Amino acid sequence: MTGTFNERVYDVVRRIPRGMVATYGQVAALAGRPRSARFVGFALHANPEPGVIPCHRVVFRDGSLAPGFAFGGPDEQRRLLEGEDVAFVPPRDGSDNAGAEGWLVDLDRCQWRA
DNA sequence: GCAATGACCTGCT
DNA sequence: CAGCAGGCCATTG
Numbered sequence: 001m002t003g004t005f006n007e008r009v010y011d012v013v014r015r016i017p018r019g020m021v022a023t024y025g026q027v028a029a030l031a032g033r034p035r036s037a038r039f040v041g042f043a044l045h046a047n048p049e050p051g052v053i054p055c056h057r058v059v060f061r062d063g064s065l066a067p068g069f070a071f072g073g074p075d076e077q078r079r080l081l082e083g084e085d086v087a088f089v090p091p092r093d094g095s096d097n098a099g100a101e102g103w104l105v106d107l108d109r110c111q112w113r114a
Numbered sequence: 115g116c117a118a119t120g121a122c123c124t125g126c127t
Numbered sequence: 128c129a130g131c132a133g134g135c136c137a138t139t140g
Contacts, residue, residue, distance in 0.1 A: 036135040041121030
């Protein structure tokens with residue numbers, strides 16, 4: 001189990017500081033597989049260590065969250081991000097928002113950079 | 115043990 | 128400008 005791409009993803013997500021969010025592509029890139037963002041979601045879905053891996057800090061490239069697949073519900077995910085001082089912004093015109101309540105994370109201010 | 119799918123992203127037509 | 132297809136590793140049935 002150790003030394004797998006999946007484990008590397010958990011390590012990156014776990015390194016995300018509070019109040020910051022990372023995108024799947026970014027986590028995948030930091031994990032060493034910029035073209036394997038799909039498996040990042042798979043890894044988080046497996047979530048072998050809940051409470052240790054802040055899956056709610058991982059969002060899409062657009063800043064939207066994962067509707068229906070959140071650990072406890074999209075409403076809970078947005079609530080957690082707000083509780084961590086994460087900046088939320090209304091959806092821009094022209095962008096289809098698939099997030100919770102149509103609120104997107106302000107990647108310009110809260111996107112975690114290595 | 116084999117086969118198919120999976121919270122995505124990027125590039126090309 | 129918009130739509131379509133491909134790519135990668137691991138987990139589950």
